[in-house]
Amino acid sequence: MTAYPKTTALMRRGAEFLGTEYAIMCGAMSWVSERNLVSAISNAGGFGVIACGAMTPDLLDAEIAGTKALTDKPFGVNLITMHPMLFELIEVCGKHGVGHVVLAGGIPPKGSVEAIKSFGAKVVVFAPTLALAKKLLRSGGDALVIEGMEAGGHIGPVSTSVLAQEFLPALSEEHLVFVAGGIGRGEAMAGYLEMGAVGVQLGTRFACAVESIAHENFKKAFFRAGARDAVASVQVDPRLPVIPVRALKNKGTELFTAKQREVAKTLDEGAIEMAEAQLQIEHYWAGALRRAVIDGDIENGSLMAGQSVGMVKEEEPVAQIMDTLMAESEAALSRR
Numbered sequence: 001m002t003a004y005p006k007t008t009a010l011m012r013r014g015a016e017f018l019g020t021e022y023a024i025m026c027g028a029m030s031w032v033s034e035r036n037l038v039s040a041i042s043n044a045g046g047f048g049v050i051a052c053g054a055m056t057p058d059l060l061d062a063e064i065a066g067t068k069a070l071t072d073k074p075f076g077v078n079l080i081t082m083h084p085m086l087f088e089l090i091e092v093c094g095k096h097g098v099g100h101v102v103l104a105g106g107i108p109p110k111g112s113v114e115a116i117k118s119f120g121a122k123v124v125v126f127a128p129t130l131a132l133a134k135k136l137l138r139s140g141g142d143a144l145v146i147e148g149m150e151a152g153g154h155i156g157p158v159s160t161s162v163l164a165q166e167f168l169p170a171l172s173e174e175h176l177v178f179v180a181g182g183i184g185r186g187e188a189m190a191g192y193l194e195m196g197a198v199g200v201q202l203g204t205r206f207a208c209a210v211e212s213i214a215h216e217n218f219k220k221a222f223f224r225a226g227a228r229d230a231v232a233s234v235q236v237d238p239r240l241p242v243i244p245v246r247a248l249k250n251k252g253t254e255l256f257t258a259k260q261r262e263v264a265k266t267l268d269e270g271a272i273e274m275a276e277a278q279l280q281i282e283h284y285w286a287g288a289l290r291r292a293v294i295d296g297d298i299e300n301g302s303l304m305a306g307q308s309v310g311m312v313k314e315e316e317p318v319a320q321i322m323d324t325l326m327a328e329s330e331a332a333l334s335r336r
């Protein structure tokens with residue numbers, strides 16, 4: 001017997017796929033989604049995902065082992081497709097028998113999906129357009145996450161509500177689709193489940209949980225912030241293909257604009273190639289996020305946060321957040 005029969009019924013396919021009680025994923029958040037938060041999410045019935053980010057294979061190896069020591073429930077690993085050691089990282093996942101690998105940050109390079117499937121893991125993909133989603137699901141993707149621009153971190157240009165209307169009717173009968181971006185309460189979760197999603201992915205709502213190792217200053221900045229403080233970065237130079245990032249505005253967001261100008265200038269001077277320019281921008285974000293999450297430098301660091309940050313008001317245990325989301329969803333569905 002479940003306390004949330006209507007919600008769990010709509011989540012059934014997603015929960016079966018993840019091997020969890022609830023089809024609620026906590027999206028990988030670099031520096032935040034490490035062993036403590038990931039195991040807490042999985043122990044509370046959801047699906048935690050380790051953010052590999054720029055980790056080396058050795059670091060990922062240690063993080064997976066550390067997570068396994070804290071939970072015997074399923075969890076996933078998020079790998080960034082442009083990581084220069086992607087295939088070594090996949091091997092580490094294989095060594096540990098990781099059940100689900102989430103491929104983020106672009107089109108999976110040739111052979112990566114096959115490499116993941118070779119040890120029996122499921123592949124979760126992101127896609128910005130319906131055509132690409134169909135292609136990735138045809139070529140080995142087992143499930144899809146659609147993520148709207150309300151989300152924290154790197155974002156696309158389209159809102160979650162529009163993506164959901166475009167993707168869910170077209171895909172949900174045959175495929176497993178999870179919805180992410182801007183979900184702060186269970187009522188919204190219920191809405192997407194009714195539209196055909198098999199589950200949801202949240203980041204911002206979990207970033208400041210008791211079990212999150214994020215610095216106290218980082219958490220306090222979240223509790224103070226409202227939706228309109230979580231702004232998307234601006235692109236200074238049209239040649240620089242900067243993927244916008246949503247973060248709380250601070251000195252760091254201004255510094256990022258300056259960084260783009262600096263990189264654009266070196267491009268002008270022919271001192272670096274475009275790929276190197278892009279890499280420098282990505283490194284900037286990784287360093288800036290670490291400064292805020294780990295060191296607590298909320299002025300110069302990057303406070304990546306989604307628009308749902310206004311609904312994050314206090315430090316709560318993961319299990320409580322999970323119960324609140326499920327109860328809100330259930331109440332909404334019961335009122336229908």
Ligand SMILES: Cc1cc2nc3c(=O)[nH]c(=O)nc-3n(C[C@H](O)[C@H](O)[C@H](O)COP(=O)(O)O)c2cc1C
Pocket residue numbers: 026027028029030032051053078104105147150151152153154180181182183201202203204205207303304305306307308
């Ligand atoms: C602080 C922070 C860091 C993030 N880092 C990553 C990351 O490294 N890789 C990734 O695929 N997504 C990353 N995301 C996106 C989340 O995985 C998730 O999809 C997103 O937060 C969902 O939207 P929401 O913030 O509105 O809940 C990050 C989000 C935040 C808030």
